Amino acid sequence: MKRDPIEALVMDYWDDATPPERKRELKQELLAAGYTEAELNDLKRFLISLDDMPVPEPGEELDRAFYRMLAEETAKAGRKTARNGNKPALFWKRIEQQLMPKLGYAFALVFLGWVLGTWVTPGAVGGSRMERMAAEISEMKEMVMLAQLQQDSPSERLKAVTLAEEWTDADAKIVTVLMRTLDSDPNVNVRLATVETLSRFTDNPVVRRGLIESINRQQSPLVQLALAELMGRLQEESAKPELNRLLENKELNYAVRDRVSHVVSML
Amino acid sequence: MHSDIELMVQVREGEIDKLALLFERYKKPMFAYFYRFSGSRETSEDLVQTLFYRVLKYRKKYSGDGKFSTWLYRIARNLAIDHYHRDGRLPWDTLEDQPADVDEQADRLLVRNEEMSLLRQAMQQLTPQEREVLVLSRFQGLTYKEIGQICDCPEGTVKARVFRAIQSLKGIYSILEG
The missing domain is CATH 1.25.10 (Leucine-rich Repeat Variant)
Structure with missing residues (x-):
């Protein structure tokens, strides 16, 4: 089976629906691939801040x-x-x-x-x-x-x-x-x-x-x-x-x- | 209440007035979808109108398989691509300035407005492909599987594209922020 790119694992790591045990595994994989925990947390915060972007109502x-x-x-x-x-x-x-x-x-x-x-x-x-x-x-x-x-x-x-x-x-x-x-x-x-x-x-x-x-x-x-x-x-x-x-x-x-x-x- | 699929099947079978119910359900999310890309209210309204015209035009091709929203987003995506071929630019290449909210006097809100303005600018500088996956996943609330069906690519690829889009956006935002 073709393996997903490493970046794809970040999305699973951030996903609240991912079980804690799997999250721990993913974290290890991502750290091993060179990502830092601070970097990932920073990006997640940035991602959440996007939700505040306003959209007007259609006329x-x-x-x-x-x-x-x-x-x-x-x-x-x-x-x-x-x-x-x-x-x-x-x-x-x-x-x-x-x-x-x-x-x-x-x-x-x-x-x-x-x-x-x-x-x-x-x-x-x-x-x-x-x-x-x-x-x-x-x-x-x-x-x-x-x-x-x-x-x-x-x-x-x-x-x-x-x-x-x-x-x-x-x-x-x-x-x-x-x-x-x-x-x-x-x-x-x-x-x-x-x-x-x-x-x-x-x-x-x-x-x-x-x-x-x-x-x-x-x-x-x-x-x-x-x-x-x-x-x-x-x-x-x-x-x-x-x-x-x-x-x-x-x-x-x-x-x-x-x-x-x-x-x-x-x- | 009828499901989206039931309504669309009725539209396909000739009860085209039922499209009004689907329009009422989807006009806001589809407007938001086009607006997140284009930043232009007028372009987004035109695209939503054209989108529902196409739904009517291609109603006989609706199979009733899968989610109606996935089918709708596929048409919306093709519409954006057609728009690009016609105008030589993607609909999201025209950024409209947001009118300043005069009621928002507080410094905190002004700062937030500036941040949002920078974010919008940063969004415009993403590649269309990056913007597409980011808008569909983050703002339109579609699952990676659904986005994969819309963009014709595997779920893992979608996830990777979303992550890269976030990285790019954050990079552009930091530069704009100085």
Whole structure:
């Protein structure tokens, strides 16, 4: 085994954790190598005096710069995940593209049969099967989304939230579920994606109100930032009291405080 | 409370907001690490910011083996080397004067301040390699084994380097003291 340099033994000799017996051995070795006890003690005292060298605390600018960078990177990552998360949406699109013509033919045949049937059996109850089918597909998507939102995996929940972007006009049930996700999902990326999805339904006053009310329920600086930015984009003046309430929070992140103050001044 | 490794694994898996917790845990020691070298607050803050940016950038490469701090210090060390290659000097080659503390009137404290000022100057005159092992072992509280992992050298070599660094520092300090 390669032996440590003699200088290395000094560090073991000075180490308080070294057993006394081993220290005695080391001392003998070091004295034999030409070191004196006074020299070693003097150096140890000097080493200990280094502990008094002061170090200032990092400034607030470091925090600001870091949280700004983190918000940007999270937004970037969110966009990337959302693109991957669009896979279920693409799946449905493909199903629609490939299956719908076939379903159309099938429906045409059924419709023909129904027309013939009503001729043969006057008074039979009719109805638009096409509408019913479209409603069923929509319902099915809704079910998939709701089921995905219950998953433990954040990426599954992220996909579900992204799937909801497909609706041009979300119904009350979807809005309620998304609002609940925004307020209570443990994953910040899911909550950020929910803000993004809900921002598509801001024509709905319930959604606007829900987003405003959620501002002070959020703990993550990133979600607080996303909501404040959204209020700025929407020029939502009625969000001012909630944003001001957020500014009263002494624990509020510096970067968020800067941005929220800016948004409030713009409203 | 989550361990450093658990948090970094979560960051690696895409929960990048968890980096904020690691930042809060390590910003002061990492700032101190760079400051001990550079003596410059501004350079140290920039380096800490860049360090956490690199952690994010290389998160997929984090294996979860060993201590998180060792991995972090390795990145910090490489960062300092990159900084050197870019600027043609090590970050610790710019010594900033410490503002005098006007409240410290007592002679004893003035003497102590002078001693500290001399020590800082002496630190700047060590070789980068000497300064590195001294800062990591004495100020950052890393074990010799951890320093060996960071610097890619055996534990015994680290101990010897630390001792030589102390000897050099003491020699330089004595000359500066006159």
